Amino acid sequence: MKKKLILISVFLIISTSIFALNQKDGVYFAQEDKFPDSGWKYNVTLVVKNGKITSVSWNGSNINAGDPKIVVSRDGRYGMEAKGGAMAPWWKQAQAVEKQLIKSQDISSITLSDKEGHTDAVSGASIHVAPFVNLVKAALAAGPIGYGPYKDGVYKAEEAAFGHGYKYFVEVTVTSGYIVAVHWDAYAEDGGTNKAQRSKDGEYGMQKNGGSLAPWWEEARIVEDKVLNSQSVGQPDAISGATIGLDPFYTLLTKALTKAKR
Structure with missing residues (x-):
């Protein structure tokens, strides 16, 4: 069966009513359709086993290619703390959001607290989470597509x-x-x-x-x-x-x- 890659707009919002437990098993993937001014375009990968989300990876790619955002942040090359006074590196904050989704099994638990897309619902995360929420919704709505044909x-x-x-x-x-x-x-x-x-x-x-x-x-x-x-x-x-x-x-x-x- 031919896979259909899920691309979404940065501003896409999908109703939360269709996201409950017992998702179909498999690998879900979605990425934003355009690079924003920041130069970083987000993607999300989810693994569902026995109807529950068991693995979540929130990542980003740069408009000039190269290492993904998780690697750049872990290596100290993203500089969010030094430049913006963030509470923790991007990858750690993203990890906190991922853990919240696995724990709750409900994307609506990561409620947005302002128009800029931040949340007060995840301890240790002050980053803009709206792209993550939108991508998870889009990926789950589209169904599992498996991993792509290339090695990461x-x-x-x-x-x-x-x-x-x-x-x-x-x-x-x-x-x-x-x-x-x-x-x-x-x-x-x-x-x-x-x-x-x-x-x-x-x-x-x-x-x-x-x-x-x-x-x-x-x-x-x-x-x-x-x-x-x-x-x-x-x-x-x-x-x-x-x-x-x-x-x-x-x-x-x-x-x-x-x-x-x-």
Whole structure:
């Protein structure tokens, strides 16, 4: 049976009335459909055995791929405490929310206390929990889909040599077997900033010189989103909104995920 990956809007709210005990056994997974301004997009994985939630993992992926949020937070690279005065690292607060769901078996127990999506119902958690609540509801409503086809981790592939001043690379983040982040960019042969940054700074000039629809970095983002939404690594004939060549991206994407298959 073909799996359907669950993607939800950050602002999606689903009625709690359908979430009771005795869920169907299996692995549930959902991720947000877009990266917010923070650059971190959340996902949730739940395991149900004998009708009860036995495992919960709340994680996040970065718009530039690389390590997932749990790893970044545990390594001290997220800096939420230092920058925002948080009571504990993000991963510890997320763990407290996960434990609350397993204990209560009811997502409605994690009630939201304000419009910003915080909660007073979980001891040790002051983080924004609305994304977690929404993802759990969406995943349980959709039913179990199992783990995805890849091994969890960060995978990267790059071209062997520079061409026309750049060398492309693709980095992919996999969580619970699904592609949760893809980053396509290129190193500059002169040692300066990468292609995406130069495009954002107006230094690449693809639109002016080549008549493209949008700056290179924006079209690259469209290509990345295509993979995230479809979970397909097969190269299409064309992608709406992208006029850039697709061959380098899909060649490197396939290469990066070669060793990731289960």
